[in-house]
Amino acid sequence: MGRPESSKGKMSIISYGGVGGLVTGSSHLIESKGSKFLIDLGMFQGRREERSERGERRNLTSLSEIERGLNQVVITHAHCDHSARVPKLYADDFRPETLATEATVAFMWPLLNNSADIQQSQYAPGDRIYNRHDVETTFRHVRGVKSFKEIPIGQKNSNMTVEFLLNGHVEGSSSILFRNYNNNKNVLFTGDMGKPVQSLCGGYTDFMDKYPQDPIDVLMIESTNFEKEPVLFEDKRREILDTIQSVWAGGGNSVFPVLSFHRCQELMEMIHNGQKNGNIPVDCEIIIDSPLAMEITDVYKKLGPKYLSPRYGNDPNFYKTDEESISRFDLKNLRVINSHEESVYNDATMAKCGKKVIILAGGGMGDHGRSVNYLKGDFCKNPKNAVVYTCYQVEGTYGANMLYNEKCSKENKEKYSKDKKTGAQVYKIEGFTSHISGPEETFDFLGRFNLENLKTVIIGHGKESAGEKMAEEFIRRGYQAKIIRPGIRQSIEF
Numbered sequence: 337m338g339r340p341e342s343s344k345g346k347m348s349i350i351s352y353g354g355v356g357g358l359v360t361g362s363s364h365l366i367e368s369k370g371s372k373f374l375i376d377l378g379m380f381q382g383r384r385e386e387r388s389e390r391g392e393r394r395n396l397t398s399l400s401e402i403e404r405g406l407n408q409v410v411i412t413h414a415h416c417d418h419s420a421r422v423p424k425l426y427a428d429d430f431r432p433e434t435l436a437t438e439a440t441v442a443f444m445w446p447l448l449n450n451s452a453d454i455q456q457s458q459y460a461p462g463d464r465i466y467n468r469h470d471v472e473t474t475f476r477h478v479r480g481v482k483s484f485k486e487i488p489i490g491q492k493n494s495n496m497t498v499e500f501l502l503n504g505h506v507e508g509s510s511s512i513l514f515r516n517y518n519n520n521k522n523v524l525f526t527g528d529m530g531k532p533v534q535s536l537c538g539g540y541t542d543f544m545d546k547y548p549q550d551p552i553d554v555l556m557i558e559s560t561n562f563e564k565e566p567v568l569f570e571d572k573r574r575e576i577l578d579t580i581q582s583v584w585a586g587g588g589n590s591v592f593p594v595l596s597f598h599r600c601q602e603l604m605e606m607i608h609n610g611q612k613n614g615n616i617p618v619d620c621e622i623i624i625d626s627p628l629a630m631e632i633t634d635v636y637k638k639l640g641p642k643y644l645s646p647r648y649g650n651d652p653n654f655y656k657t658d659e660e661s662i663s664r665f666d667l668k669n670l671r672v673i674n675s676h677e678e679s680v681y682n683d684a685t686m687a688k689c690g691k692k693v694i695i696l697a698g699g700g701m702g703d704h705g706r707s708v709n710y711l712k713g714d715f716c717k718n719p720k721n722a723v724v725y726t727c728y729q730v731e732g733t734y735g736a737n738m739l740y741n742e743k744c745s746k747e748n749k750e751k752y753s754k755d756k757k758t759g760a761q762v763y764k765i766e767g768f769t770s771h772i773s774g775p776e777e778t779f780d781f782l783g784r785f786n787l788e789n790l791k792t793v794i795i796g797h798g799k800e801s802a803g804e805k806m807a808e809e810f811i812r813r814g815y816q817a818k819i820i821r822p823g824i825r826q827s828i829e830f
């Protein structure tokens with residue numbers, strides 16, 4: 337491309353999580369010319385992912401190795417596997433600046449406080465990483481920035497910038513374009529890539545007109561769903577309704593373990609539409625058992641229509657007015673469960689309740705949150721009731737084990753462990769992911785960037801098999817770049 341290359345301004349990328357077959361704990365350290373910043377500092381989730389090969393608890397590992405001279409932390413989005421270890425830095429008395437889009441900052445506040453609360457109530461003192469006070473300290477050093485704007489990064493006058501490029505996935509989520517003007521190298525960190533079209537946050541096709549066309553030299557890409565084909569919005573909407581209806585027909589009810597951020601609101605919007613067009617009867621009670629989800633719904637309302645996609649599903653002709661945009665969360669016959677005691681009582685009364693209800697309970701993987709009350713309580717002892725998973729289940733979580741056992745029992749393999757066996761029916765509805773899925777979508781997204789000069793591809797945030805498939809596909813499509821699937825702490829230099 338004839339751009340000047342210089343040996344000055346060498347740079348390195350070292351990943352401390354979200355690589356080597358792990359999908360959680362994302363954290364990448366970039367160093368160049370004495371400047372140092374992190375892209376993401378996420379929590380490791382699930383018992384298997386959290387333990388290192390040597391058995392250490394990864395979330396408890398000291399960050400001093402990362403911290404020495406760290407200038408900033410750049411957060412791609414508010415999901416815990418990308419942001420929830422940030423307060424540990426401040427708990428350990430480090431004081432870098434943390435940058436994220438304004439929407440990401442708005443959602444990080446309730447999510448990080450909730451993470452502190454979970455640690456306080458469920459972890460042994462020695463296992464706690466930070467508390468609410470540390471979250472408060474963190475937010476004195478958090479700066480919300482505009483998307484699609486170059487922001488200086490590193491030390492003063494470092495000649496380096498980052499730009500947040502909205503990419504769908506969840507509200508505020510961005511890919512990060514890092515420009516290093518010292519050696520004229522550009523690195524694109526995809527973060528978690530959203531889908532082409534999405535409800536609530538919009539899909540990447542809503543933002544792609546603004547994607548810069550600077551030549552990308554290094555691409556760091558996630559591979560979570562590379563082996564999965566996308567599911568049409570209409571198909572998943574239908575499957576949700578069919579499942580709810582068939583469970584009702586059998587005399588039971590459904591509980592949906594949901595992530596309190598995005599998934600809960602996505603289902604609320606779907607139920608809202610179902611009530612409007614008669615697919616969900618108005619006398620059916622909708623129960624939301626997650627204080628966090630309600631707090632987060634308020635953040636959506638406060639951010640307002642300008643942050644919410646006016647679209648619903650894939651219909652290009654369907655646009656919501658500003659008023660409709662906000663009222664999408666206003667459900668008829670809604671009951672919110674406030675306390676833990678009320679939740680336990682609700683589990684007992686809903687186990688055999690004789691009327692139609694839909695329960696959305698916090699904790700998408702069944703490990704934490706109010707969903708635990710139903711999964712381990714009376715509700716799931718009734719074979720007429722159903723658990724409907726829509727979220728990705730990290731290996732080793734309660735939800736993942738439950739689905740595994742269900743699969744084994746259907747295939748008549750008596751391998752499943754008794755403690756995770758449930759009397760209720762178990763469903764997994766595919767396609768509810770907010771990650772880009774399969775090669776076609778992935779390379780469509782990549783096609784929105786200038787990859788003519790691409791020299792290095794770093795693949796992470798996915799199972800080994802997904803990373804392998806993605807590497808093969810880059811080669812098959814004729815990319816000449818060097819492809820790396822790094823392990824944790826492996827330094828890549830440019």
Ligand SMILES: [Zn+2]
Nearest residue numbers: 413415505528
């Ligand atoms: Zn994410």
Ligand SMILES: [Zn+2]
Nearest residue numbers: 415417418528
């Ligand atoms: Zn992620």
